[in-house]
Amino acid sequence: MLAYLLKRILLMIPTLIGVITLTFVVIQFVPGGPVEQMMMELKGRGGAGEASGGGAEYRGRRGVDPEKIKEIQALYGFDKPPLERYFLMLKRFAQFDLGQSYFQHRSVWELVKSKLPVSVSLGLWTFFLTYLISVPLGISKAIRAGSRFDVVTSIIVLVGYAIPGFVLGVLLLVLFGGGTFVQWFPLRGLTSDNWEQLSLMGKVMDYLWHLVLPITASVVGSFAVVTMLTKNAFLEEIRKQYVLTARAKGLGERRVLWKHVFRNALIPLVTGFPAAFIGAFFTGSLLIETLFSLDGLGLLSYEAVLRRDYPVVLGTLYLFTLIGLVTRLISDVCYVLVDPRIHFEGLHR
Structure with missing residues (x-):
């Protein structure tokens, strides 16, 4: 190892x-x-002006x-x-020095840390809600494969997957953000202007109140992938010979499902879990952040590209690439921890 x-x-x-x-x-x-x-x-x-052709000076x-x-x-x-x-x-x-921004006169590390809370709020809530809803739903669909419940839930999650997050965000703002109908939720930001004056419970409720619309717009499209992956993984395991053997020995359906099928079916989910969890700290949807006026990493990267702020572009790319490589390695380690039959030498053959 x-x-x-x-x-x-x-x-x-x-x-x-x-x-x-x-x-x-x-x-x-x-x-x-x-x-x-x-x-x-x-x-x-x-503005940025225009580039003249023929190699002429900008x-x-x-x-x-x-x-x-x-x-x-x-x-x-x-x-x-x-x-x-x-x-x-x-x-x-x-030396892990990401450089200094050309235009914001701050180090790239400081910029990333200042924008990270917004992206963490979006990413972690999206991550937890996706897994907490999609995994049990996928298991239920596998157990009831072919039933009306399976068909209806498949249609619902696939429709949610087909609707872009920013389109759903616009619809939510129109319906519930005071656009045309009712104003049940705020239009922008993660906190209200009087957040500092609120009590502890008031701050928590205010924060959650601001998160409802952007999290809903972000999470709906994520259900389909995890749900269908869970369902297919469980169906594949349920149809294997060892399940038939366990049933033939008289084991109860619940024991067969949770003791024998569950661990094997979770392998594809667990291997993707570290990448999804770590990625939640650094994923930021530019359109969602712009739509709900959330100043996160997605907006930072977009503005850096527009302004040609190269230290921010290269520094964040270096950081996110490094994190991606490390999480891929962690996923391989989780593969072996979940299923000891798998050896490192065979993971990438």
Whole structure:
């Protein structure tokens, strides 16, 4: 096991470097970089301007003092050759230094930590509600496969899956957020303006009250995948020979289901559990956050791309890629813990 874990950890390094390198190369050819963005702001014109064809100079630089351009290039580190900037970036990342935002004048770590509570609120509630509802529902569907209950619930979860989250969010705002009908829930934010003056129970209720619409818009589309995965996993196990043998020996249906089927059927769910749980801390739906005015990681990444805030783009990409690789390794370890018959040597053959 230790040899396998060491091998996987060593393989993470070239994967991580490859992702960062590809992104770094791409942004070298994207017009409207941070220098041009600053030029446009200094000229008071706003926006990113337009890129002229034929390799001509970016319009944001026209009519600006060349010395001023050099100062801004030095400020952002663009006075150095791309290769030198690339290795400086790798050196910072190796020390877990994600860099400093060009435009928000804060470190990327601080920005991620400041936006994380919003994304955690959305992600964790979506994660827990999805598993708490979908797993029991999937088991019930497997036991009653082919029944009216199975057909009706399949239609419901698939319709929910087919409706985009932001469309459902708009509908919820129109119906329950004061858009056209009633205003039972707030339109924006995670807390009210008078949140600091509320009692402890009042703060909890206010927080949950603000979460109802965005969580509903986020979670409805998540039910189908976990529900159908649970159902199919249980159906596959129920039809196996060892279940027939257990029933032939006179074991009760409940004991067969929970003692023999349950553990084997949970393998595909458990292996995806760590990635889903860790991902809940860093997943942020841009459209949901924008629709309900929630300043989370999704909005941070989107604004960083628009403003060409490269330290934020590359820093968050590095962080999320690293977390993704680690959670994939944890999923493999969970595979073995759930089913000791599986060996590390055979996981990726």
